[in-house]
Amino acid sequence: MTVKYKINELFETIQGEGAFTGQPSIFIRLQGCPVACSWCDTKHTWAINLEDEVTPNAMLTKEAESQTWSALTVKDILAMITAEGYQAKHIVITGGEPAMVDLLPLCQALETHGFSCQLETSGTFELQVSAKCWVTVSPKVNMKGGYKILNSAMLRANEIKHPVATEQHIDDLKALLAEHNIVNTQVYLQPISQKERATALAIKSCIENNWRLSVQVHKYLGIE
Template identity: 60%
Template structure:
């Protein structure tokens, strides 16, 4: 069973799948505690805010409401809603609080590709063909450590930056990580001009890539 805060179809606005049509599943629950998080409504799981999946799909505003559903129920909802995208992004909250194997395997069996967006602070339970985006969260309020196993599993590492210390944190994380087959992105926090300029400069210096949250520039979900 998965606690789902949102299900919607849009385009992926970050990382290597930028511009791809995608179905987003946003799961409820996250103890990591990022101060600049833009989905704080997904942090807490309050039993009294449970609601049917049908009501979750038609939500028009960010709320703490969630639905408890199975992988099969999610797949059926995709079909019922007429979603055409074949790439599914599982995000949160912190999606790796859940065992994502059953959901991803069912989606793969039905012609979908899957991607997980995680902080890297929980063990990743997903099939080998699932694309894993680790956005490492260092020294956050929840006190969770970024796991080396998550960095090793990542297909791409997408690090949020606002100041030089965030670049230093990434360099330290990468010391023991084989990055030859990985894509490394810097993502300016909140599209701040100073953060964007820093990210561009560091991408040039280290031959990394820039992720600019295209969906926020376009003003879409």
């Protein structure tokens, strides 16, 4: 059976977060997420409604955020990237929560065609990706959806990118790292907003703990 992925967006831009900040990237944004983060900036990707399915062209050319999506095979995705003339060789698979589905066929096909893959996930689902795929776990603690962060996801992470606005978020992260015995994985703190207080807390905590700062460069630049 051919796997079809529910794609909300597919576009080329600059990665603005984490270890690949500044990297030209093609974003594949999947529809669907039950985690329900209160500060999520892509809430339009949460629900999967059959009436929201649109054609691939309508998905690709929409001019505003919406919960519409298109079902694409791996072959469809590769053809769309080629047809659009995208030059980036780094693919970011995001959402929504992309780890809800088996991403191994997608990763393997992309890597066969010369792309590198990066997964952005909350760490609440078992990861089905290639061995080469760079995994960014952005752990969501005590969210409304009630999902637990999996030890397997934390141990697979190449980087941990933690949203932060309050001291409680710092305490949550430290407890999470201790619980899963995470020692050498690079940790990035990402202010939940561009507000001065959240950014100052992130900077202070990075210095105290030898973590790194991720400031969502794309938002400061005004790009997607």
